[in-house]
Amino acid sequence: xxxxxxSTEEVEEGRALAPKFDADGLVTCVAxxxxxxxxxxxxxxxxxxxxxxxxxxxxxxxxxxxxxxWRKGETSGHxxxxxxxxxxxxxxxxxxxxEQQGPGACHTGRRSCFYRAVPLGGPGGPRTLExxxxxxxxxxxxxxxxxx
Amino acid sequence: xxxxxxSTEEVEEGRALAPKFDADGLVTCVAxxxxxxxxxxxxxxxxxxxxxxxxxxxxxxxxxxxxxxWRKGETSGHxxxxxxxxxxxxxxxxxxxxEQQGPGACHTGRRSCFYRAVPLGGPGGPRTLExxxxxxxxxxxxxxxxxx
Numbered sequence: 001x002x003x004x005x006x007s008t009e010e011v012e013e014g015r016a017l018a019p020k021f022d023a024d025g026l027v028t029c030v031a032x033x034x035x036x037x038x039x040x041x042x043x044x045x046x047x048x049x050x051x052x053x054x055x056x057x058x059x060x061x062x063x064x065x066x067x068x069x070w071r072k073g074e075t076s077g078h079x080x081x082x083x084x085x086x087x088x089x090x091x092x093x094x095x096x097x098x099e100q101q102g103p104g105a106c107h108t109g110r111r112s113c114f115y116r117a118v119p120l121g122g123p124g125g126p127r128t129l130e131x132x133x134x135x136x137x138x139x140x141x142x143x144x145x146x147x148x
Numbered sequence: 149x150x151x152x153x154x155s156t157e158e159v160e161e162g163r164a165l166a167p168k169f170d171a172d173g174l175v176t177c178v179a180x181x182x183x184x185x186x187x188x189x190x191x192x193x194x195x196x197x198x199x200x201x202x203x204x205x206x207x208x209x210x211x212x213x214x215x216x217x218w219r220k221g222e223t224s225g226h227x228x229x230x231x232x233x234x235x236x237x238x239x240x241x242x243x244x245x246x247e248q249q250g251p252g253a254c255h256t257g258r259r260s261c262f263y264r265a266v267p268l269g270g271p272g273g274p275r276t277l278e279x280x281x282x283x284x285x286x287x288x289x290x291x292x293x294x295x296x
Contacts, residue, residue: 001272012256017266017275028190030178037185039234040233042176042241054275086187086262087277089254093190095262106237108160113156114234114243118165120205127165127202129235 001051009018012089020092024060027092031105033112034083034097036081040105041113044093057082059096078102109136115121149199154205160237168240169195169295172209179253180265181260182231182245188253205230207244217294224291226250257284 003016011018019027026044033040045053046062049069053060059072059080073079080098085092104111115133153166159166167175174192181188193201193211197217201208205218207228221227228246235242252259263281 002277009292015264015279017277028176030187030190032180032185032187037180039178039180039187039243042178042236042243051272054266054268055270055272082268085268086280087264087265088190088261089258089263091258093261094266095187096192097183108237110237113236113241115237116235118161118202118233118235118242120202120233124202124203126151126200127149129163129165131163132234137202147274 003046003053008090009144011091017087017096019047019050019087020089020090022092024064026064029059029061030093031059031080032095034057034099037111039114040080040100040111044098050094053082053096054085059098072105073101076102076107078104078143080105094110103137107140109138109140109143111137150195157240158268165206165235166200166239167195167235167242168238170240175242177207178241178243179207179228179246179249180243182247183258185272186260187262188228188246188248198242201230202223202233207246220253221249224250224255226291227253228253251285255288257286257288257291259285287292 003018005018025046028045031040043061048087049060049062062069078098079101083097085094106113116129117132119127147148153296169175173194177191177224179188181234190283191209199207210287227249231245233242233244253263258281264277265280267275
């Protein structure tokens with residue numbers, strides 16, 4: 001499914017899918033909600049996860065902590081159906097626009113993993129995060145034995 | 149500016165900013181256009197880039213290929229002013245919503261780095277990428293001596 005890496009010109013301006021997997025064999029994946037545009041999560045894909053995602057239209061990832069392939073929603077039922085996949089200029093990151101199944105993408109019980117804001121500006125002291133999505137969309141303990 | 153990493157509960161449910169930098173000292177950063185929601189680019193920040201971004205409200209990154217800190221737009225003038233920064237559940241990725249200055253974020257001359265789509269489904273053969281933003285918003289050779 002993947003072409004060999006060519007010249008910079010070929011990678012950036014060409015039509016061949018030639019992902020640049022890092023030293024751990026991974027590309028970065030950003031998943032956004034296809035309707036709201038909200039960033040739901042950032043995760044990684046190895047070659048197998050990327051190929052399965054492209055072929056199936058469902059999000060597969062590679063867990064660095066658990067060192068295994070996983071289909072999003074395999075435990076929780078909160079799968080992600082792809083509306084579109086984009087790849088970036090140097091082909092080391094993909095952006096998937098998804099229809100998030102179920103109440104949320106985050107294993108903590110929120111819709112998005114990015115539920116806290118970092119205050120900007122001012123002096124360089126410690127920052128107190130501000131919750132933007134404090135309430136949980138579901139009870140993660142009822143859904144996960146372990147994290148998804 | 150950064151707190152030490154605490155327990156999983158503290159990192160995920162707390163209000164302390166305690167980023168998880170990887171083995172190379174980096175977190176992943178996703179920049180989206182604050183108006184359109186479009187993903188503009190994915191890049192990395194080391195502790196210094198993250199601290200400078202938070203303090204200044206302008207995007208600073210760390211280039212893995214050039215092994216140096218850079219302020220987005222320092223060459224091109226295409227800076228990114230932050231509207232908001234979010235951090236994810238395990239605090240190893242940040243999402244910045246930005247006002248992109250100038251015609252585009254991508255060094256190839258496009259507005260977004262994600263200007264090509266990957267066709268989904270079907271048999272597992274090679275994929276032909278589809279340009280979604282074929283025309284260039286500016287001439288990168290006129291703007292960059294080297295890439296930004």
